[in-house]
Amino acid sequence: MKSILRITVFVLITLVLILSIVPPIVETPKNFFEFPLIPGLEDKAKIIFFHVPTAWLTVIAYLIAMLYGIRFLKTKDIYNDMKSVSSAALGIVFCFLATLTGSVWAKFTWGSFWHWDPRETSIFILLLIYGAYFALRSALDNEEKRARLSAIYSILAFLTTPFFIFIMPRLMIGLHPGALEIDPTTGQVKASSNPVIKFEMAENMRVVFFLSLTAFTLLFFWLWNLSYRVLRLKYKLQTEMQES
Amino acid sequence: MNNVRLIVSNLRKAFNRRLVFDGVSFTLEKPASIVITGRNGSGKSTLIKILAGVLSTSGGNFFYEVGESKLDSENIYKIIGLVSPYLILYDEFTAFENLHLFSKIRGIKKSNEEIFDLLDQVGLYERRNDLLRTFSSGMKQRMKYASALIHNPTVLLLDEPTSNLDDEGKKFVNKLIQDFKSNKILVVATNEQSDFQFGDSIINLDAYKINSKR
Amino acid sequence: MKKAYYIFHKDFSSELRMRFALNALIMFVVVSLSTILFAIGSEKATENVYAGMMWVVVFFSAMSGLSRTFVSEEERGTNLILSLIAHPVNIFLGKFLFNLVLIFFINTIIAILYLTLFSGFVIQNWYSFILAFVLGNIGIATSSTIIAAIIAKANVKGTLYPVLAFPILLPVILMLIEITKSAMVGESISEVQSEFFVLLSYDVVMLTASLMVFDIIWKD
Numbered sequence: 001m002k003s004i005l006r007i008t009v010f011v012l013i014t015l016v017l018i019l020s021i022v023p024p025i026v027e028t029p030k031n032f033f034e035f036p037l038i039p040g041l042e043d044k045a046k047i048i049f050f051h052v053p054t055a056w057l058t059v060i061a062y063l064i065a066m067l068y069g070i071r072f073l074k075t076k077d078i079y080n081d082m083k084s085v086s087s088a089a090l091g092i093v094f095c096f097l098a099t100l101t102g103s104v105w106a107k108f109t110w111g112s113f114w115h116w117d118p119r120e121t122s123i124f125i126l127l128l129i130y131g132a133y134f135a136l137r138s139a140l141d142n143e144e145k146r147a148r149l150s151a152i153y154s155i156l157a158f159l160t161t162p163f164f165i166f167i168m169p170r171l172m173i174g175l176h177p178g179a180l181e182i183d184p185t186t187g188q189v190k191a192s193s194n195p196v197i198k199f200e201m202a203e204n205m206r207v208v209f210f211l212s213l214t215a216f217t218l219l220f221f222w223l224w225n226l227s228y229r230v231l232r233l234k235y236k237l238q239t240e241m242q243e244s
Numbered sequence: 245m246n247n248v249r250l251i252v253s254n255l256r257k258a259f260n261r262r263l264v265f266d267g268v269s270f271t272l273e274k275p276a277s278i279v280i281t282g283r284n285g286s287g288k289s290t291l292i293k294i295l296a297g298v299l300s301t302s303g304g305n306f307f308y309e310v311g312e313s314k315l316d317s318e319n320i321y322k323i324i325g326l327v328s329p330y331l332i333l334y335d336e337f338t339a340f341e342n343l344h345l346f347s348k349i350r351g352i353k354k355s356n357e358e359i360f361d362l363l364d365q366v367g368l369y370e371r372r373n374d375l376l377r378t379f380s381s382g383m384k385q386r387m388k389y390a391s392a393l394i395h396n397p398t399v400l401l402l403d404e405p406t407s408n409l410d411d412e413g414k415k416f417v418n419k420l421i422q423d424f425k426s427n428k429i430l431v432v433a434t435n436e437q438s439d440f441q442f443g444d445s446i447i448n449l450d451a452y453k454i455n456s457k458r
Numbered sequence: 459m460k461k462a463y464y465i466f467h468k469d470f471s472s473e474l475r476m477r478f479a480l481n482a483l484i485m486f487v488v489v490s491l492s493t494i495l496f497a498i499g500s501e502k503a504t505e506n507v508y509a510g511m512m513w514v515v516v517f518f519s520a521m522s523g524l525s526r527t528f529v530s531e532e533e534r535g536t537n538l539i540l541s542l543i544a545h546p547v548n549i550f551l552g553k554f555l556f557n558l559v560l561i562f563f564i565n566t567i568i569a570i571l572y573l574t575l576f577s578g579f580v581i582q583n584w585y586s587f588i589l590a591f592v593l594g595n596i597g598i599a600t601s602s603t604i605i606a607a608i609i610a611k612a613n614v615k616g617t618l619y620p621v622l623a624f625p626i627l628l629p630v631i632l633m634l635i636e637i638t639k640s641a642m643v644g645e646s647i648s649e650v651q652s653e654f655f656v657l658l659s660y661d662v663v664m665l666t667a668s669l670m671v672f673d674i675i676w677k678d
Contacts, residue, residue, distance in 0.1 A: 073674060125625055125628065132621050135621050135622070136608070136618065139609075139612035139613045139614050139618055140611065140612050148674060148675075149608050149675060153622065155667070156664075156671070157625055157626060159663055160629055160660075163629035163659075167633065170652070170653075171636065
């Protein structure tokens with residue numbers, strides 16, 4: 001029973017790897033195993049199957065870490081803090097992956113590794129918040145205090161996100177799909193006119209994309225559960241050693 | 245005056261994985277007194293700090309009841325007075341300034357004469373305009389008593405009440421304790437055999453070292 | 459409110475006697491401004507650079523001084539007596555008031571020095587600039603105070619402070635830079651009203667949240 005999640009994750013990730021890398025990109029796709037060509041993107045379009053799930057999980061991991069932090073504040077149960085910190089630890093890994101895959105791709109498509117477009121800036125700020133969260137944790141010896149203060153910090157940092165969502169499109173030009181930009185003549189925020197931004201995903205790409213999203217999300221939950229159990233075991237062992 | 249009760253049930257405190265005490269329970273109803281004793285590191289000061297509402301617990305609970313209603317943990321400071329070796333007053337201010345500030349911050353009206361009177365009680369009237377950093381440890385201990393009594397507390401928490409005090413100071417503390425015992429609630433943490441008489445009951449923290457969570 | 463004022467009063471007279479924060483802060487402002495002066499020299503920079511530089515100096519001087527109000531209590535061990543005489547909400551408000559006065563004082567000095575030393579830094583719309591200055595200072599004081607309360611409990615305090623505060627303060631800093639730029643070119647307030655809206659709502663949200671979580675941070 002316990003291995004069901006593990007096996008599903010394994011099968012899905014393998015499937016995603018094959019389905020996203022193998023199909024060729026052709027100008028006029030004839031069957032399901034050919035992806036349509038997007039001018040200006042070509043083979044580089046396939047990054048979307050890996051880049052978007054990592055960015056998505058960066059956010060999900062943060063939310064989970066914060067929710068379990070709040071739970072800790074309510075229950076004072078140290079296990080909630082372990083759930084919180086193991087989610088944050090995975091979050092920072094996914095955050096690095098999203099930044100890395102994104103900036104490598106940006107180098108070959110937009111010309112340089114970093115552009116300060118709204119989403120690049122957001123992931124950068126998230127990276128800073130994750131960094132600050134772990135810096136704070138390592139500066140506190142007392143477990144209870146560490147759990148309490150890092151939970152509070154994650155809440156405070158979360159409260160700033162609405163402001164960023166509001167600010168970003170005004171300060172920066174969007175390069176990502178779906179990004180907003182400011183109309184130079186009227187000053188109003190509008191949908192982007194950039195050709196790369198306007199692309200619509202083909203039917204079969206969409207299937208692989210959502211498959212990948214599911215696979216990576218399950219992978220996250222499996223890893224989260226695993227690292228939480230490791231932490232819990234370590235905690236129990238240390239308690240036992242101390243008492244004997 | 246309202247009836248005041250202190251109810252402690254199954255109190256537990258641990259620092260990281262080190263258990264300090266577990267399962268401490270007692271109830272005090274005005275007038276009452278209790279002595280807390282135990283070896284060094286048994287958690288006497290920790291328990292006093294918890295009862296003062298400045299340290300969090302790891303399990304169980306405690307509360308003060310004034311009349312029929314429970315006192316919010318943020319408002320405990322209004323009815324308790326604490327004297328503890330960990331208590332440090334503002335040494336950039338004079339004795340008078342310290343007490344004046346405390347009464348202002350607490351929001352209680354105290355005339356200068358009342359504060360002088362309090363300083364006189366603890367024998368510091370002559371030194372009222374000296375900075376606290378020039379005080380000896382015994383004089384600082386007297387100042388702690390003044391700061392703990394300024395708001396006429398109903399509950400007095402004393403951690404090592406007579407440390408650093410000379411005979412005259414000890415006499416003052418003795419009188420204060422007798423006063424409190426018969427009128428209000430008194431909690432004394434001490435290792436001195438001679439201080440055990442201060443409490444109607446005695447609690448030894450060495451007996452609360454067994455972890456109930458396992 | 460009156461009790462909070464007396465906590466502020468205590469910190470203020472203590473600051474006058476001990477100078478925990480003020481001397482270091484003023485020296486910090488002088489040093490960082492002269493560094494910028496040496497770097498720019500007599501060259502004329504763009505509005506972007508001037509506005510950005512000013513609020514960078516403000517951010518780092520806030521980071522060098524605003525944590526003292528909590529850290530000095532924690533380091534000297536006086537936080538115990540403080541929690542024995544006051545309600546957590548009043549403690550936060552008192553400390554916030556102290557930081558607010560401090561940041562207003564320091565930022566006014568920074569602004570005056572900036573206006574006199576840099577000939578290229580000319581404000582055309584004073585209403586816009588002053589309103590942003592006031593709202594921005596409130597926001598900076600709020601977040602700096604609550605973060606200071608957190609780091610006062612940690613082992614390494616100095617380096618941790620800007621690390622924790624930067625992501626939280628970034629929205630304010632960005633908005634202040636935008637409004638300063640617009641005030642320099644003489645745009646009216648209505649053209650940056652959404653920036654003002656962000657500043658105002660930031661102040662309200664962070665102050666409310668800080669008041670709600672402070673007692674969890676404060677208790678040992």
